[in-house]
Amino acid sequence: MTRWEPNARERLLIAAVDLFSEQGYDETTVAQIADRAGVTKSTFFRHFPDKRELLAAGQATLSRLLAEGIATAPAELGPLGAVAAGLHRASETLGPVNHELGPRLQAVIASSVELQERSILKSVGLASAMAEALQARGVPDATARLAAEMGVLAFHQGYSAWSSRPDGGSGELARLSLAALDELRTAAASLE
Amino acid sequence: MTRWEPNARERLLIAAVDLFSEQGYDETTVAQIADRAGVTKSTFFRHFPDKRELLAAGQATLSRLLAEGIATAPAELGPLGAVAAGLHRASETLGPVNHELGPRLQAVIASSVELQERSILKSVGLASAMAEALQARGVPDATARLAAEMGVLAFHQGYSAWSSRPDGGSGELARLSLAALDELRTAAASLE
Numbered sequence: 001m002t003r004w005e006p007n008a009r010e011r012l013l014i015a016a017v018d019l020f021s022e023q024g025y026d027e028t029t030v031a032q033i034a035d036r037a038g039v040t041k042s043t044f045f046r047h048f049p050d051k052r053e054l055l056a057a058g059q060a061t062l063s064r065l066l067a068e069g070i071a072t073a074p075a076e077l078g079p080l081g082a083v084a085a086g087l088h089r090a091s092e093t094l095g096p097v098n099h100e101l102g103p104r105l106q107a108v109i110a111s112s113v114e115l116q117e118r119s120i121l122k123s124v125g126l127a128s129a130m131a132e133a134l135q136a137r138g139v140p141d142a143t144a145r146l147a148a149e150m151g152v153l154a155f156h157q158g159y160s161a162w163s164s165r166p167d168g169g170s171g172e173l174a175r176l177s178l179a180a181l182d183e184l185r186t187a188a189a190s191l192e
Numbered sequence: 193m194t195r196w197e198p199n200a201r202e203r204l205l206i207a208a209v210d211l212f213s214e215q216g217y218d219e220t221t222v223a224q225i226a227d228r229a230g231v232t233k234s235t236f237f238r239h240f241p242d243k244r245e246l247l248a249a250g251q252a253t254l255s256r257l258l259a260e261g262i263a264t265a266p267a268e269l270g271p272l273g274a275v276a277a278g279l280h281r282a283s284e285t286l287g288p289v290n291h292e293l294g295p296r297l298q299a300v301i302a303s304s305v306e307l308q309e310r311s312i313l314k315s316v317g318l319a320s321a322m323a324e325a326l327q328a329r330g331v332p333d334a335t336a337r338l339a340a341e342m343g344v345l346a347f348h349q350g351y352s353a354w355s356s357r358p359d360g361g362s363g364e365l366a367r368l369s370l371a372a373l374d375e376l377r378t379a380a381a382s383l384e
Contacts, residue, residue, distance in 0.1 A: 077384075078383065078384030079383060079384070080383050080384055081384060117309070117313055120312070120313060120316050121309055121312060121313075124312050124316070140379075142345065142349065142372070142375060142376055142379055143379040143383070145345055146341070146342065146345065146376055146379055146380060146383070147383060149338070149341040149345075150338065150383075153334065153337055153338065153341075157334065180334070183334060184334055184338055185383060185384075187332075187334055187335040187338055188338060188380040188381070188383055189380070189381055189383070191270065191271060191272050191335070191338070191339060191342075191377060191380055191381070192269075192270030192271070192272055192273060192377075
């Protein structure tokens with residue numbers, strides 16, 4: 001008898017990163033991940049279409065949060081102000097589990113071209129989600145794409161800085177991402 | 193007896209875009225492409241590892257030219273000045289064949305998720321090549337990435353504008369890309 005498992009998704013993620021780190025990505029099967037997480041294979045497939053998508057977990061959620069943060073930012077904010085609101089909204093949802101998994105996930109991704117490709121596509125997906133949300137605010141196309149790229153760079157820099165620090169709280173991630181965005185704004189203003 | 197075929201690479205590209213447009217990407221085989229181009233399958237595989245890579249043709253060359261243009265730009269130029277030199281260098285190598293193939297290639301890419309992914313990876317590859325060349329000039333990491341993203345956006349915008357115009361000369365592509373880069377520089381300077 002299968003019983004409903006709270007947090008099956010999170011447990012699958014943790015089990016997968018553990019197994020990928022221990023024995024390699026290619027050598028790990030969906031059955032092993034499900035087994036380690038204490039769920040069935042069909043539970044795995046309710047949460048993830050395949051092993052590769054597991055490492056892009058959260059892309060849809062992050063995209064939605066970034067876009068929502070941008071859409072609901074005060075109308076008087078410019079494109080980067082709206083991007084900052086998006087980063088803030090998305091950061092709130094990441095906490096100690098992500099902080100702990102992040103660096104190990106990066107190491108697994110670095111070990112496989114297939115995963116590097118998936119990871120790049122995830123970043124591009126986040127940039128598109130932000131660019132579309134900015135366009136919906138009336139930001140011209142090229143400016144929207146530029147501000148969105150800056151948002152992705154800032155989020156990556158913030159996440160990377162956060163991963164190497166002891167404070168795994170979401171407030172710290174938001175602070176680091178916004179600081180990175182500020183630096184990029186300064187750099188952009190003086191580009192020649 | 194196989195004889196050496198000048199421009200086999202270009203003929204393979206044209207044959208592939210023709211076949212993809214006529215009968216779809218999934219339905220087209222490497223054998224059909226080679227046949228249409230009048231070469232053997234082994235000639236195909238001397239030029240391209242597979243069907244997917246064919247549509248990212250030129251990534252290595254473009255990356256090299258963008259990086260060379262940046263590396264050899266006068267030392268007094270800032271990051272965007274160096275990016276402009278890279279765009280100029282890369283544009284010089286594209287001419288009427290690319291101008292004619294471009295829009296049809298885009299239509300084929302839009303028809304397949306696999307090709308869209310490959311195309312995104314190509315763009316990211318070009319951005320990395322430019323960012324590395326800028327870093328080698330002493331440009332700080334975040335500024336280099338930002339300027340490189342602007343270079344890719346400008347190249348895409350320039351290429352897209354070029355595709356819809358009658359003048360397929362490389363000078364026109366360079367002009368349109370540099371105009372797009374100028375617009376992005378203005379947008380970046382006033383981002384808030």
